[in-house]
Amino acid sequence: MSPFSQPWLTLPAPARLPRFVLLAWLLFAPALCVPAGALVGQPAPDFALRSWEGGNVRLSEHSGEVVLINFWATWCGPCRQEMPLLDEIYSKYRRAGLVLFSVNIDEPNNLDAAREMATTLRVSYPVLFDARKDVSRAYQASTMPLTVLIDREGVVRYVSEGYKLGYETRYTEKLRELLNE
Incomplete structure (x- = not known):
């Protein structure tokens, strides 16, 4: 009798592994793939990031203000389109x-390109760097x-994921609403 004709619990260990991995993925993958929109209604994760100007910026220091956080990268075409808007x-x-924070998620060796992009696009809001990706993971x-209003x-x-022309109307x-509360 072939081992593959028996119930999976009696199969030799190597033959069970793929099914176990599949079962684990089916059970835990939904928890790992939580959309950013699931943050709506939750306290915003606090963070401290280095700014382009060299100082650190902490979100919790802006309690009492309406905050817009925009996560972007130099390789992102829609980011380039959205930033001037x-x-x-x-x-x-x-x-x-x-208060608007622009959070760049490029690798540490690409921060000069991020500065250049922000300068070229003439953004006047603070640019922060999340090279370790801790903040982008939290959000x-x-x-x-990714645009988040707090x-x-x-x-x-x-929370708005991605960008298409006209999304800025939604943000506004x-x-x-938030500024009038």
């Missing part, structure tokens, strides 16, 4: 209480760009 939003709502940033109490209220609508 975010700069327009920042310029318009900065005085009303908007479940698996799609670039209310004055530090709760994530809106949500932002106005």
Whole structure:
């Protein structure tokens, strides 16, 4: 009798391994693939990151303000398209209480390219570097760009994954709601 004709529990150990791996993947993969939108309604993960200017920026120091965080990378075409539009939003709502952090997730050896891209696009908001990817993991940033809006109490209220022309209208609508609360 072939070992493959017996129930899987009686198969030799090497033959059971693939089924065990498959079973483990089916059980645990959904927990590992949580979309960033699952953060909505949750407290925003705090972080401290180095800024382009050289100092550190801590999210918790902006309690009481509306914060927009945009995760991006130099290899991301939609990021390049979105960044100038975010700069327009920042310029318009900065005085009303908007704080905008641009979080670059490039590798440490590519930070010069990130600075160059931000300079070329003339962004006026703070650029932060997440070279170790700790913050992007905390925010479940698996799609670039990722835009997160946080209310004055530090709760994530809106998450947008990716970018297409017109998304900035959504950001503005949500932002106005939060600034008026």
